[in-house]
Amino acid sequence: MTEISEFVIEYIAINSTPYQEIFADLKEFFEILDLDFESEVDSTLRGFSRENTITLNVKWYEGSENTFILKCKGVEEDLITFRVKLEESAKTYFDDIILVFNEIARNYNTKCYGYMHDLENELRMTIIFCLARQYGKKWWNQRIPSDIKDDKGERKGTKSKKIGDLEELRLKGHDSEDLHEIFYTDFPDLKKIVEKRDNWREVFGDIFGRTEVLVKLDELYPLRNMIAHNRYLTKENADTMELYYTKLSRLAIMKGW
Numbered sequence: 001m002t003e004i005s006e007f008v009i010e011y012i013a014i015n016s017t018p019y020q021e022i023f024a025d026l027k028e029f030f031e032i033l034d035l036d037f038e039s040e041v042d043s044t045l046r047g048f049s050r051e052n053t054i055t056l057n058v059k060w061y062e063g064s065e066n067t068f069i070l071k072c073k074g075v076e077e078d079l080i081t082f083r084v085k086l087e088e089s090a091k092t093y094f095d096d097i098i099l100v101f102n103e104i105a106r107n108y109n110t111k112c113y114g115y116m117h118d119l120e121n122e123l124r125m126t127i128i129f130c131l132a133r134q135y136g137k138k139w140w141n142q143r144i145p146s147d148i149k150d151d152k153g154e155r156k157g158t159k160s161k162k163i164g165d166l167e168e169l170r171l172k173g174h175d176s177e178d179l180h181e182i183f184y185t186d187f188p189d190l191k192k193i194v195e196k197r198d199n200w201r202e203v204f205g206d207i208f209g210r211t212e213v214l215v216k217l218d219e220l221y222p223l224r225n226m227i228a229h230n231r232y233l234t235k236e237n238a239d240t241m242e243l244y245y246t247k248l249s250r251l252a253i254m255k256g257w
Contacts, residue, residue: 006053007079010101011070013058013094018065019043026058029093033086052078056086070097076104105232112238113227115245119220122249123190124182130203140181143199145192148185187224191217208251216244 015022026045030037035047035056043060054074061068072079072086090097131139185193194204195214208214223241226233233241 005075006073007076007103007107008101009072009079009083009099009103011072011090011097012100013068013070013090014096014098015066015068015094019060019068020065022066025093029089030056032089033082049074049078049082052082054078054082079104099232102232105234108233108235108238109227109230112223112233112241115241116220116224116227119245119248120187120190120224123194126207126251127190127193128180128182130207131199134203143193143196145196148189148192187217187221213248213251216248220244 017025023039023045027037030045030047033047033056034050035054036050038046038048040046045058047056047058049055052074054072056073057069057071059069059071070086070090072082074082087097128139131143135142191214193199194208194217220241223233223237226237
């Protein structure tokens, strides 16, 4: 028998009405959400859905009279629908609610981090392989765009920068791989390397074939930043990431070696 997975979504609710005065409003709020209302003595209110898997807990913490946690729990499909209704209804009862944890979206982020990690490094692998094959050991100095530089006018990923980063990590008690300079470039830098006119004409145009690839890299960049800064992805974001990853990774020169 397959076990049904339940997920959690949490909000911080901010309200001008103190804890002692808000019970009536919360009972009405639960009713609108089709939840049976139950109060407990430990400053927790509980609601149970009548038709699906949803539970909703409202929890105050000691010293907090008008700021509390809304914790929703349920299976994915029901919880996604319930969340929309909760956020819309909350506008009537609370000054503000702030999403602070979304376990469903967290799973999207975890999955897509793997896609983004692999895609960036497959791009790096393809760049290294193709440029080194054609231009030898000087590929980095000769074929990297001149505008990929730091504030001092030096190229990003120069040896001095790399050594400085490694020394800082060691001083703070962290270990780190001594990586090639290309790992000190970011996602837009990789795109610039690929689309640099002579690189595209002499090397990458034959591999990627269409400039649509470069458009897809542009479209992925905002999603890459959302993942890097731990902002939650939507299902649509995750589907786009998976689709583009599948298409772009097929073009990596070393894929399936």
